[in-house]
Amino acid sequence: MAGSNSALKIDELGAPTYGGPIFDADTHIQEQDFSFFERYLPEKFQKDWLPARKYGPDGEFGMFIGEMKVENSEANPDNIIPQPGRLKDWLRAIATGEQLGEGIKPTVDMYEREARLAKLDEFNVEACIMFVGHFVSAFGQIGMMAEKLGSEGACAVFHAWNQYLVEEWSLNVDDRIYPTPVLALYDLDWAVAEAKWLVENGVRVVVMPMGPVDGKAPADPYFDPLWQVLNDAGVLVTFHVSEANFMHPLIRAWGEQPLQPRRSGQTAWQWMFAYSEIPVMMTLASLVYWNLFERFPNLKVASVENGCEWLPRFLYKMDKMRGMARSGWWPMGQLKERPSTIFKRHCFVVAYPEDDIARVVADLGGDASCLLMGSDYPHAEGVPTPHDFVEEGCKGLTPKQVEQVMYSNGRRMLPKGRTGIVG
Template identity: 70%
Template sequence: MAASQATLKSTDSEAPVYNGPIFDGDTHIQEKDYNFFSKYLPEKYHKDWLPARKHGSDGRFGLFVGETRVENADIREDGKIPPPGKLKEWLMAINTGEAVAASADPTIDMYERDARVAKMKEFGVDGSIMFVGEFVATFGVLGVLADEKGPEGMNAVLHAWNQYLVEEWGLNIDDRVYATPVLALNDIDWAVQEAKWLVENGMRVCVMPMGPANGHAPADPIFDPLWQVLNDAGVVVTFHVSEANFMHSLIKEWGEEPMQSRRKGQTAWQWMFCYSELPVMMTMASFVYWNFFERFPNIKMASVENGAEWLPRCLYKMDKMRGMARSGFWPMGQMKERPSAVFKRHCFVVAYPEDDVARIVADIGTSDCILMGSDYPHAEGVAAPRDFADEALRGMSEEDIRKIMYENGRRMLPKGRTGIVA
C-alpha cells in the first residue's frame, strides 16, 4: 500500500493514526445458542457428546459436552457477555481476580454471516480470520473423552461444527471473513477425509489443537497424508490459545488439576507454564526442527491469541539449540539453515494489544511475521480493530505499522486464491 493511502504518525509519546486497510488475525464467533449441534451431530452421539448450555445435575448452569461439564467455560445463564474491547478493564480484572462485568447482549454481527461482513466493512477490515467462540473451551474435554471412548465421537462433534460453518457461514466470505474449521490429528484417516471435504468447500485456513497426537510429533511422517492435502491447497494452519491436553499429565505431576476455571481455578503456575506460550512454542518449534516446511513449503502457520512476547527468546533459543544438537539425532534430517529464518518465512504470530511490539520487532529484526488481532468481540481485545495501532504500535515506523495492520496478513492469505499460496 502506498504511503499516501494511510495517515500514520508514531512516536513513543503519541499514538499512531492508521487509516489504511486492516487484516485482523483474530476475531471470533459468539455462539447465540447450540441448536445447530442438535441439527448437525447425529443423534447417536447426543448422550455423550452433544455440546450444550444447560443446568447440570447439581443445578449449576454451564457449558457441557454430553454430561461432562466444561469447567473452564465461564458463561452466564442470561446470555450476557462482557462488552467488546474492555482491554484495560480486563487486565485490571486479572490483577484483582474479578471478572469483567457481563452486561451486554450479543449483537447480530457476532452470530450471523451477513451482519458480520457488514461489521467488518464498518471497521475498515479488508480481511479477517474468524475463530470459534466459547466452543474453543470444549477442546480439552473433547480430547479427554476421545482418550477414554475413542476418537469417533470427537470426530463427529468437530464435523458438526465444520458443517455448521460450511452451511451457515461459508469458509471464505468474499475474501473478507475466513472461518476456521477444526482439524485434529487423533484419527489421521478421518482428518484426511475431513480436510479434503473442507478444501472442496473453500477452506483457506484451519485451526488445530497444539501439541503431539498419539505419541507422535505433529510433523511426524505418519501425518503426512493430511499435510499433503493442506499443502496442495495452500491452507494456513493456526494454533489458537486453548486447552493443551498434552500438558495435563505434567500438571497432575505437580499436584494440580487441569481444565479448571480460568478465572477461579487455574493457578499462576499453570498460567505461566501450561497455557498459551509454552505449548505453542513447543508445537511450532517442533514443526521447524522436523524440517516440516522443506517438505510442505506451501503451508503457512500462525499462532493466535498466545501473544508475541515469547517470540524473540524462542527464535534465539531455536538457533542456539540447533547448534547444540548439530551432531545429535534429527528425525527428518539436519536443517540447512537457521531455524529462525525458517520460522520467519513460514510462520506468523498475532501480538496482544498490550505487547511491546516495537521492542519485539527490534529484537527479532523484522516485522514481517507479526500480525495484529482485535479479538473482536471478546472483552480482552480492543473495541475496534483500528484501535490496535493505538494500543500496541507506538514508536514504530510507518512501514512496520502498515505491515502489521494489513500487509502481513494479506500476504499470508492473498485474495482470490483457492490453490497454492505463494
C-alpha cells in the same frame, strides 16, 4: 490503496496513526446458542457428545459435552457476555478478581454472516480470520474424552462444527471473512477425509489443537497425508490459544489440577508454564525441527492469541539448540537453513495489544514481517475496534512497520483467491 504513504503518519506527539485497510487475524463467532449442534451431530453421538449450555445435576449452569461439564468454561443461562473490547478492564479483573461489569446479549453481527460483513465495513476491516467462539473452551474436554471414549465421537463433534460453518457461513465469505473449521489428529483417516471435504468447500484456514497425539509429533511422517492435502490447497493452519491436553500430565506432576476455570481456578504456575505461549512454542519448534516445511513448502502456520513477546528469545534459542544438537538425532534429517529463517518464511504470530511490540521488533533486528494484529472482537480481552490496535500496540513502530502489522503481513499470509499458495 493498501500500503499508500498517505495512510501512514506519525502525529505531533509521536504516536502512530494509520488510515489504511486492516487485516484482523483474530476475531470470533459468539454463538447465540448451540442448537446447530443438534442439527449437525448425528443422533447416535448426541447422548455422550452433544455440546450444550444447560443446568447440570448439581444445579449449576455451564457448558457440557454430553453429560460432562466443561469446567474451564464460563456460561450463564441468559447467555450474557462481557462487552467487547474491554482489554484494560479485563486485565484488571484478572488481577483483582473483580467482575467486568454489566454484560450484553450477543448482537446479531456476532453470529450472522451479513451482519458481520456490515461490521467489517464499519470497522474499515478488509478481511478477518474468524475463530471458534465459546466452543473453543471445549477443546480440552473433547480431547480428554477422545482418550477415554475413542476418537469417533470427538471427530463427529468437530465435523458438526465444520458443517455448521459450511452451511451457515461458508468457508470464504467474499475474501473478507475466513471462518476456521477444526481439524484434529486423533484419527488420521478422518482428518484426511475431512480436510479433502473442507478443500472442496473452499476452506482457506483451519484451526488445530496444539501438541502431539498418541506419542507422535504433529510433523511425524505418519501425518504427512494430511499435511499433503493442506499443502496442495494452500490452507493456512492456525493454533489458537486453548487447553493444551498434552500439558495435563505435567500439571498433575506438580501437584495441580488441569481443566479449572480460567479466571478463578487456574494457578499462576499454570498461567506461566501450561497455557498459551509454552504449548505453542513447543508445537511450532517441533514443526520446524521435524522439517515439516521442507516437505511441504506451501504450508503457512499462525499462532493466535498467544502473544508475541516470547518470539525473539524463541528464535534465538531455536537456532542455538540446532547447533547443540548438530550431532544428535534429527528425525527427518538435518535442517538446511537456520530454524529462525524457516520460521520467518512460514510462520506468523498475532501480537497482544498489550505486548511491547516495538521492543519485539527491535529484538528481531527491525524485522516486523511475521507479526500480525488481532482485535479479538467480540471478546472482552481485545480492543474496542480493530483500529484501536494502532494506539494500543504499535507505539514506537515506524509507519512501514505499522502498515505491516495492521495489514500487509496478514494479506501476504492469506492472499485473496482460491488457494492462498504463495512463493
